Amino acid sequence: xxxxxxxxxxxxxxxxxxxxxxxxxxxxxxxxxxxxxxxxxxxxxxxxxxxxxxxxxxxxxxxxxxxxxxxxxxxxxxxxxxxxxxxxxxxxxxxxxxxxxxxxxxxxxxxxxxxxxxxxxxxxxxxxxxxxxxxxxxxxxxxxxxxxxxxxxxxxxxxxxxxxxxxxxxxxxxxxxxxxxxxxxxxxxxxxxxxxxxxxxxxxxxxxxxxxxxxxxxxxxxxxxxxxxxxxxxxxxxxxxxxxxxxxxxxxxxxxxxxxxxxxxxxxxxxxxxxxxxxxxxxxxxxxxxxxxxxxxxxxxxxxxxxxxxxxxxxxxxxxxxxxxxxxxxxxxxxxxxxxxxxxxxxxxxxxxxxxxxxxxxxxxxxxxxxxxxxxxxxxxxxxxxxxxxxxxxxxxxxxxxxxxxxxxxxxxxxxxxxxxx
Numbered sequence: 001x002x003x004x005x006x007x008x009x010x011x012x013x014x015x016x017x018x019x020x021x022x023x024x025x026x027x028x029x030x031x032x033x034x035x036x037x038x039x040x041x042x043x044x045x046x047x048x049x050x051x052x053x054x055x056x057x058x059x060x061x062x063x064x065x066x067x068x069x070x071x072x073x074x075x076x077x078x079x080x081x082x083x084x085x086x087x088x089x090x091x092x093x094x095x096x097x098x099x100x101x102x103x104x105x106x107x108x109x110x111x112x113x114x115x116x117x118x119x120x121x122x123x124x125x126x127x128x129x130x131x132x133x134x135x136x137x138x139x140x141x142x143x144x145x146x147x148x149x150x151x152x153x154x155x156x157x158x159x160x161x162x163x164x165x166x167x168x169x170x171x172x173x174x175x176x177x178x179x180x181x182x183x184x185x186x187x188x189x190x191x192x193x194x195x196x197x198x199x200x201x202x203x204x205x206x207x208x209x210x211x212x213x214x215x216x217x218x219x220x221x222x223x224x225x226x227x228x229x230x231x232x233x234x235x236x237x238x239x240x241x242x243x244x245x246x247x248x249x250x251x252x253x254x255x256x257x258x259x260x261x262x263x264x265x266x267x268x269x270x271x272x273x274x275x276x277x278x279x280x281x282x283x284x285x286x287x288x289x290x291x292x293x294x295x296x297x298x299x300x301x302x303x304x305x306x307x308x309x310x311x312x313x314x315x316x317x318x319x320x321x322x323x324x325x326x327x328x329x330x331x332x333x334x335x336x337x338x339x340x341x342x343x344x345x346x347x348x349x350x351x352x353x354x355x356x357x358x359x360x361x362x363x364x365x366x367x368x369x370x371x372x373x374x375x376x377x378x379x380x381x382x383x384x385x386x387x388x389x390x391x392x393x394x395x396x397x398x399x400x401x402x403x404x405x406x407x408x409x410x411x412x413x414x415x416x417x418x419x420x421x422x
Contacts, residue, residue, distance in 0.1 A: 041348035042312040047174045047209035048216055048251070048278065048349050049314055051140040052403040054364070055178070055354035056130070058144060058160045060121040062103035067122035068155040074359060075105075075118055082106040083118070085378055091325045091361035093368040093380045094118065095392035100125045105375075112372030121356075122156070124163055130356065130365060131167035133393070138400035141174040141209050142355065143218055148184040149194050158198060168207035176209040177202070178218040178253070182228050188235040191219075192242055200246070211249040211277070218280070219243075220253030223269035233272050240275045251316065252276035256286050256300070259307050274311050279304075280351050283318035284362055288328035290337045297341035305345055314348035319402065321395045323361040325381050331388035332398050336416035339402035343412055350406055352399055364395040390420040397422075 043049045061073035063082070071079030076087050083090060084106035096102060099119040107116035119126050134142065144164050149157050161177070168175040177199045181187045195217070202208050203215040210216060221229045222236040243250045255265035258273045258281055273279060281304065287296055301317055308315040319338040322328030329335070342350055356365045368374045368382040369392050383390035391397075398418045404410045410417065 041314045042308075043212050043277075043314050043348065046211035047141050047176075048211050048249075048316065050407065051174075051349050052138060052352060052399065052406065053141040053143055053316070053349060054134065054139045054352040054399070055357070056142040056144050056164065056175075057354060057356050058121045058127065058130075058164060059157075060119065060356075060358075061156065062118060062120040062122075064103060065101070065120040065122045067120065068159070069153060073153075073156070085375075089359050090380065091323070092358045092363060093374045093378075093382070094358055094363075095366035095368055095373065097392070098129050098366070099123075107375035108377055109375065110373060111376045112370075116375040121160065122163075124166070127160075127163045127167045128170060131164075131171040131173050133365065133396055134173050134355070135171040136400075137393070137396040138403035139173070139352070139355070139396075140403070141176065142168065143178040143351070144175055145178050145180055145220075146194075146199070147180045147182060148187075148190075149198070150186070150190055161199065161202060165202055165205050165207060169205060172207075174207055174209040175202075176216040176218065178220055178251075180253075181219065181221040181231070185230075187231070188239060191239060195243070195246070214247055214249040216251065217243050217248045218251035218253055220282075222252060222254065222272055223258060223265050224255050225264055225266045233269055236269070236272045237275055240272070244277075249277045250275075251278040251280055253280050253282060256281050256283060259304055274313065276313060278314040278316050278348065279308055280316040281318065282353070284320060284353050284360060285323075288322055288326060288334070290330065290334055293334065293337045293341060297345065301341065301345055301347075305347060308348075316349045316351050317342055317347055318353045319350050320353040320362050321364055321398075324363075324367065324383070324385065325361040327381075327385060329383075329386070331386055331390060331420050332394065332416055332418060335395065335398055336402070336418070337414070339405060340412070340414045343402075343405050350402070364399050366392040366396065368392070388420055391422055394418070394420050 041049050059074045061067040061069050073079055076083040077089055078087050081087050082105045101123045102117035104115050104117050110116055164175050179191055240250055254273055257263040257265045261267045305315045322334045357363045370382045370384050374380045374382055401418045405412055
């Protein structure tokens with residue numbers, strides 16, 4: 001199983017190289033026409049419209065934690081062995097200060113001293129801590145990722161749904177199930193069985209997200225052009241309509257270039273995309289600078305939203321902190337520019353990619369602040385990689401301020417209001 005199944009290795013920007021060069025080093029300065037959160041959306045405010053949703057993996061386990069999967073799940077390339085510099089899937093190192101249970105690895109000790117230990121998502125205290133961070137930082141809703149639950153991961157994923165439900169209830173957050181169809185070849189029948197026999201039961205919780213009075217379900221992966229999601233339009237339409245028949249509000253996690261049916265999108269899927277109640281295009285790996293964020297705002301997000309408006313669909317674009325290991329973050333300026341662009345566009349809601357994705361380096365959850373907090377000789381970058389000191393919770397706080405701007409609780413501004421250190 002590939003850990004980074006959500007990362008598509010070949011993805012083109014939606015602008016030409018010439019346009020990128022023309023915009024390099026510039027910032028938009030004109031005062032925009034700003035719309036209220038959800039303005040122009042097909043739906044009124046609910047648990048996803050007008051809200052900040054964070055993608056939540058909850059997929060880390062460690063040997064000895066009691067999880068049925070009994071491995072270093074998503075920490076190691078070889079899950080039977082502890083993570084080490086030669087056996088790892090980590091891109092960023094988590095800040096470990098608030099975890100009650102930690103598990104030693106085969107990494108060298110931290111540069112600042114102390115063992116290089118990691119957390120397990122299986123520990124209820126871990127999930128509770130994560131949802132407390134969400135509550136403290138204005139993250140309204142968590143989209144719990146659910147991959148093919150029929151194989152060996154199934155029992156662990158089933159129990160993780162229970163743990164997420166309990167934490168959401170405890171901290172006043174909402175959550176919903178986000179099915180990822182990557183490598184799930186029997187998806188058409190099995191996803192229906194899984195919802196009916198297992199996941200639907202969670203809608204009885206007051207913490208389960210609803211929109212327009214209907215429980216929310218997301219399906220991520222229809223229409224992508226890679227070979228891990230080889231579905232034709234017919235089974236995809238069938239699954240969407242089946243969930244609607246179950247009374248669900250259905251979100252589509254779709255390719256970046258869904259509207260033009262190009263690049264990462266298969267042709268012939270426009271009817272599939274237009275069948276969703278909400279469209280949320282994937283953006284990880286597509287851009288990494290402020291200038292590119294402006295290019296996407298102009299050439300992708302703006303026409304995307306116009307298409308959604310014309311078809312009565314809610315538009316929920318991604319906002320991401322950037323790949324820390326790739327040096328994309330610009331101490332928060334990259335993420336804030338996306339917030340600014342999406343709020344002035346008047347999107348229905350915002351999806352944060354992701355909360356705890358330490359495998360791709362685009363997590364907002366607490367992260368090692370300095371080189372002293374990462375294993376010696378690992379080459380893993382900390383939040384101060386560009387010379388600006390950032391607190392471990394900086395990107396949580398930045399997300400909180402982005403959410404307040406979305407909801408017009410603070411003024412709409414292109415100047416980042418969040419300070420890297422408190």
